[in-house]
Amino acid sequence: MGSTTATAVLRHIRCVRSAIMLAVAVNVGSLQPCIAEPTSRVIHMLVQTDPNMKAFEVGNKFVTARDSTTGFSFVEHTVDPVDPESYLLLNSIVRRGTLRSTPIQDDQTGVLIEPMKGHDGAWWIDLRDPSRFLDSATVIAVNAETQQEEVLELDVAPRLQDQAPLRFYSPGAYILRLEKGRHPRSATLRIATENAAGDLSKPEDVTVGWPDVGRCYLVTLKGVTGEEQRLFASLQDADKVGNPIKELYASTATLIVGSFRETTGGFGPGYFEVTYVKPDNTNPKRLWMRLPLTESEGAAVRGELDSLLAPEDGFKKLPAWLAAKRLKPEEKEKLVHGSDKWVEVPRDANGGFKIKVPIDTRAWKALLASAPEKVGDRAILVWEFENPKNPTDREAIRVGGANGKRYQVDQLAWWLSGLPTAPNKD
Numbered sequence: 001m002g003s004t005t006a007t008a009v010l011r012h013i014r015c016v017r018s019a020i021m022l023a024v025a026v027n028v029g030s031l032q033p034c035i036a037e038p039t040s041r042v043i044h045m046l047v048q049t050d051p052n053m054k055a056f057e058v059g060n061k062f063v064t065a066r067d068s069t070t071g072f073s074f075v076e077h078t079v080d081p082v083d084p085e086s087y088l089l090l091n092s093i094v095r096r097g098t099l100r101s102t103p104i105q106d107d108q109t110g111v112l113i114e115p116m117k118g119h120d121g122a123w124w125i126d127l128r129d130p131s132r133f134l135d136s137a138t139v140i141a142v143n144a145e146t147q148q149e150e151v152l153e154l155d156v157a158p159r160l161q162d163q164a165p166l167r168f169y170s171p172g173a174y175i176l177r178l179e180k181g182r183h184p185r186s187a188t189l190r191i192a193t194e195n196a197a198g199d200l201s202k203p204e205d206v207t208v209g210w211p212d213v214g215r216c217y218l219v220t221l222k223g224v225t226g227e228e229q230r231l232f233a234s235l236q237d238a239d240k241v242g243n244p245i246k247e248l249y250a251s252t253a254t255l256i257v258g259s260f261r262e263t264t265g266g267f268g269p270g271y272f273e274v275t276y277v278k279p280d281n282t283n284p285k286r287l288w289m290r291l292p293l294t295e296s297e298g299a300a301v302r303g304e305l306d307s308l309l310a311p312e313d314g315f316k317k318l319p320a321w322l323a324a325k326r327l328k329p330e331e332k333e334k335l336v337h338g339s340d341k342w343v344e345v346p347r348d349a350n351g352g353f354k355i356k357v358p359i360d361t362r363a364w365k366a367l368l369a370s371a372p373e374k375v376g377d378r379a380i381l382v383w384e385f386e387n388p389k390n391p392t393d394r395e396a397i398r399v400g401g402a403n404g405k406r407y408q409v410d411q412l413a414w415w416l417s418g419l420p421t422a423p424n425k426d
Contacts, residue, residue, distance in 0.1 A: 075223025
């Protein structure tokens with residue numbers, strides 16, 4: 001959350017090396033991975049499916065293929081959703097070994113749309129004629145959290161306004177960059193054409209669509225033994241798998257994953273600790289957290305917050321509501337599964353936000369072992385501003401720009417991976 005100092009960055013560089021197999025071309029109703037020779041016995045496969053295929057069905061295909069394959073096996077597997085932009089980017093990197101790719105969509109209207117490699121969530125809109133000018137656009141986007149469509153009315157900003165959602169880049173070329181978690185589906189572009197005299201025509205509406213990437217998943221196979229090529233052959237065999245994989249793309253690419261960010265949490269004997277830095281351009285007094293949540297629990301909490309924030313003064317009343325549900329770690333109150341308590345993370349002398357929260361580590365471990373679906377790794381964050389001259393004047397801060405919300409959703413990457421080995425208090 002936010003930036004860190006250069007010194008802290010250097011102290012917290014983390015790298016993970018793994019073989020990776022990625023998906024290619026879109027064929028509705030199929031999985032399509034491309035493969036790299038594994039350098040370990042954990043295999044990651046990025047796969048693409050039709051829009052209706054769920055994670056369970058994806059995992060079931062791999063289990064079915066494994067059970068009908070001799071000379072290959074794996075012990076366990078996980079299937080995690082991946083956003084389409086990440087899929088397109090990684091697919092391009094592994095297939096070509098570079099950051100370039102062929103256009104995603106070549107519209108018959110003369111508009112070319114493709115993702116900008118190396119720029120998260122950014123799209124290149126090429127009118128393919130320097131005499132054509134984009135006046136404005138209406139973009140239909142899907143909110144990844146709510147899965148609801150949103151209509152965005154966007155004007156074209158100058159080139160140097162690189163934080164604008166839609167900006168000019170060069171004659172005939174523009175850049176669209178939406179907030180994280182919002183994926184474009186279609187757009188109506190209002191395009192004017194300059195004539196020989198230098199006059200612009202009346203803008204005409206041109207409707208374009210984004211590629212239907214479908215759903216994307218990261219399949220992780222653990223405890224792999226034998227020749228993975230045997231599994232891939234089974235995945236392509238219609239006698240062994242319903243809706244088999246249509247294409248396998250071989251690659252020797254190695255993916256290196258690094259992080260320049262501070263870790264946001266971890267476990268100690270009988271507690272967990274979280275550390276955050278404030279969002280840019282804000283000065284919060286405290287941070288409120290609801291954690292850990294499953295996806296369904298997180299959706300329920302977001303719905304509750306949306307209801308509380310609906311009134312025009314809801315953002316002013318929310319801090320008092322959160323305080324009434326405050327966990328009291330100073331009184332050794334433990335955070336238990338199913339709790340509706342909110343953790344208050346105060347601001348320290350250095351301007352950071354850090355707290356240790358007591359838990360029954362053994363109970364959490366037992367729950368994870370017996371019912372892993374009940375243990376989530378999501379958190380809801382609310383940043384609170386307090387008027388320094390009037391401490392009773394408080395409000396929930398809006399984050400993420402003008403279209404942002406007064407709460408954030410975070411994934412605690414350390415929670416599920418660290419809990420099994422978390423130290424007990426005694």
